[in-house]
Structures are given as C-alpha cells and as structure tokens.
Amino acid sequence: MTKKPESTPTEIEKQIKEGKQALEMAKEVVVVENKSAEFASTYDEDRDLVNRFIGRGQILGAFKKIADVTSIMDWKRMKDSKAYQSLSSNPVVSRSTQKLVTVTTWASFCTHVIGVSRERADQQILNLEAFGADALDTMNKAGLGYRDFRKLRKLPEGDQQAIIGEVEVSVGDKEAIIALIDDLSIKHRKEKEKLEAKNAKLSDEVEYQKESREKDEKSKQTVIDNLSRELGRQKKLTVDERTQELEKQLMDAMEHAITQMGMLELAFSKISEWTEAPKRLHSLSAFTLGKLEERVKEYRDSYGIYPDIDPHDSSRKKDSAGDTPEAQG
Template identity: 30%
Template structure:
C-alpha cells in the first residue's frame, strides 16, 4: 500500500517573526503609555513587554535594553513599591528589584544600557551577534571617541575578523599612549617634588636670614655707639681676612703653577701676572681714595694693636 506524502510546510521565517514580535511590542508600549495614567499599570505593561523581549534577547538585544533604559530613566520601577511577589514578600520599589524580576542583575542591565548609549543600536546588535562580551565592550567604552567611532563603523559591517584586529590594534595603541602619559606625569611629579625641595630649602634659608637680620636690628637698637663700631670692625676684618686668604692662597697657587709652566715650556707669564696685581692695586687705591684714607706707616696690622685687642 503506497504511503501518502505529507504536504510540505514552509520554513519559519525567524527574522520576519522577530520583526512582527518587536513591532507588536513597540505598539503595545505606545498604547500603554497613551492609555494608562496610573504608574502601576504602566509599569506592569512595561515589565511584561521587557520580559517578553528578554525571551527574544538573542534577536532583539537593543529593543529590550532601550525599554529597560526608559524604565530606569523615568524611575517607573518605583511603582513596584507595596506590591508583593509570589512568596508574599513586599517590594520597596528599587531598580535592583525590577531587574531581578527579569532574572537579571542590576549590574548586567546597567552594562547593557551603557553599551547601548555609547555604541549605538546597530553596532551593539552586530557586536552581540559576533559574540563580543561585556568585558570587551567595557574596554571599548573607555577608549577615546575617535577610536570608538572607528570600531563602531567596522562593527556595523559585521566582519568579526576585521573588527577584532582593529580592536586589538586600537587597545594596544591606547595602552601605550596611556603608559607614556603616566610616565610623563611621573616625571612632572618628580620635577615638582625636586622644585618643592629647592623652594623649601630657599624658604628655610630666607627665614634664617630674616631671623639674623632681626637680631642685628634689635642689637643695633639697643647697642651703644662703641658696641656698634666694634661689631662693624669685626665684620670688616673678617672680610679683609677672606680677601687676603684668597690672594695668598688660591691666587698665589695659580701664579706658582704658571711659573712651573713657564719653566717647562720656556714661556714668560710675568707680564700677565703683573697686570693682575696692578688691577688689584688700582682697586685698593680706588677704595683708599673714596674714603680719603691716609698712607699707613705702621707695619703692625691695626687689628693687632693693643687698643683694638
């Protein structure tokens, strides 16, 4: 007995079905907003739509996320306050509770919303189909806007290999630039610290100088004329000793080295040295003339006299 052949059935057109479901969801959403003024009723409508969209999440991630973003931004989840779940527990009307009703965590939903706002619907849909996970999308959101724009354009084309290659290149470049910026920041901080130390040292020296000047000012105010002139003479003698030590020490040593050089190489440096001595003599004569100082005939230094002692 011949078997009768079953009539052929048309294959289910999933994209078309998905489009019809999404259109029906959007229409019901618009109808709910237009016809319900009570927030509880509107929330129930949105919750039902969001749960239905979640069942088609593989096909309509952006539709589901856009609805959830609307609920969060308009704070419609607060209408859950006072309602009870199947176990009799009362809701307090939080965003966490609303997300849990969808079987998802608040962190995951917030990630979806952030991805939608940053990457856009087309790019997010394409990335989801390519299997790009939350961790990668989180990295993309941290990139500069020009890098994000380049990734979004490649994602829209749907070429996963090209997208992954570009993403790796951009992330590596961004990491390098970030490291260079961090290094420059460290260098700037190091320079700032060094400058701070120098300024602190100078401030300390300035404070010390101010204190010394204040001490001198107070001594001058309270000192007798004899005390003042003794202090001034002490300072002048100290300067004289310093100049004399430079001449008899470092200058004389330099002249000695020049004499050795002259003996070794047959050169005469005495005229050059005489000019230096002459300049010192002129300098001293200028000071003597300025203060009308007499020629001192006593070979004994004035600071060694009995009166000065």
C-alpha cells in the first residue's frame, strides 16, 4: 500500500490561512444578507405605512377636511423616513386631479396623496414638533387656524405654555384664545424690538469705542512719527543752527509770556483801584503771584538758571558751587 505523503509545515500554514479567508468571506456574506433583509423589512414597513395611509384617506377623505394628529404624525414619519419614495414605481390616483400620477418627491406626495400643499403639510409637522400631539389636538379642536399657529410658534416657550393652558380651560371660546395669542404676539414683538434697539445701541457703542481706540492709536503713532522726524532733523543741525532755533523759541515764548503778564497786570491794577474790592480778590492776586514765583523757582532749580549767569558764558554748569546766590553769599 502506497504511503500518503505528509503535509509540510508550509502547506499547513497555507491551508489555515485559506480557511480563515473563507471564514471571513462567509461572515461578510451573512452581514450583507442581514442588511438586505433589514432594508427589505424597512422598505416593506414604509410601503405598508403609505398604503394604509392612502387607504384611510380614500375612506375618510370625503368626510374629513381637517387632518387629525394621528395623520400628521404619519406625515412626519413618512417624510423623515422618505417612505413616500416607495410609490415611485406604482402610480396612484391624485386627490387633487383624480388622475393617475407618479409620486417621487415629498412635494408631490403632499399634493397628490395627502391633498395639501407642501408648505401646509410642513407647517402642521412643525406644529406637532413644537407643541406635541396632545396640545396640538386640543388646539385643533379649539379651531385655531394656520396664522394662529404661526404666531404661536414665534412666542417664547413660557407664553406658548400659557396659551396651551388657556386653550385647555377655554375650549370653545376661540375668540378669547386668538385674542390672547394676539396680545402676547404684540408683547413679544415689542420686547424683541426693544432688545434689537438695545443691541443696536451696544453695537454702536462698541463701534464708537473701536473707532476711538483706532483714532488714539493713530494719533499716538503720528506723535511718535513726528518726534522721530524731529529727532532726526535735530541730529542733522549744526551747533549754530540749533542755537539760532532755540533762541527763536525762547524769544517767541517770552513775548507770549509778557503779553499774558500784561493782562495779569491789568487785572491787578483794576483790583487795586477798586477801593471796595472784596478781600478774596486781593487774596487771589497774592495766590496768583505766589504760583508764578513757585514756577520761576522751579525752573531755576531744575535748569540751574540764575540772574548772575552770563547768557553767553557756556562754561557755567548747573552743578557749579558758585552758581547759586546762596553759594555766593
């Protein structure tokens, strides 16, 4: 009997690898099959939902002009899941034209199957999402209209709850409910306008402060630029040019100071000639002269400027011992 050849380690490893690959492929097939079944199940559910809705509409459509909350909940589900697309291969009788049509979009589903415009259907779904099924059912029974719901959705949640509570208490009194909605809408609009005006004012203030900062920064930069240019110009001046410039600056300042001193002397003269001048005017005159003397002394001490210094003698320095009258005494 011929002996069967033994498998080598390499062949065994190859067989194990191929077995693992086959197992993974089998798992992937199972996943795909499960997803396909899940999709088919979902598709069947969507199609059943649409078919039930169409059947119910055919039975009740002639007697029912206002959609109940159950129908609106079905609208929302069919819109969210796109269940209406299951009709793309099956023409239906349009509720608006009574002719066979193909439905492929939410808008066409609203028009031909639900029997309302897309806008109206979407508004009803918004009402359901905003107020819930119970509150929406109560308000529908109270006779609230499209515009009333639109106003109500714009109100703050607290006002919405107040109106829902009023609807539950005042079922049948439609006018009172609508009046409350209108009153709260006006109140909300005024509060909104007031808040917008406040925000606009704050925005203007922020913009003004921003412009002021930019203006200040620009002004500071201008000063810095001017000082830099002046410093550069000063460095280029010769000794004689700089001396002449400072002499002119001193003379101009002195002429201006003498003019102002003349006005001050005129005030002193009038006070002196007024025999009945109040004492506080004399006190103010003394105070004014005292301030001038303080400022003159401050200049002398700060810059070493004393009466006995020859303005043409450049050898005298502020820290010289003989520069002050006290040192000379």
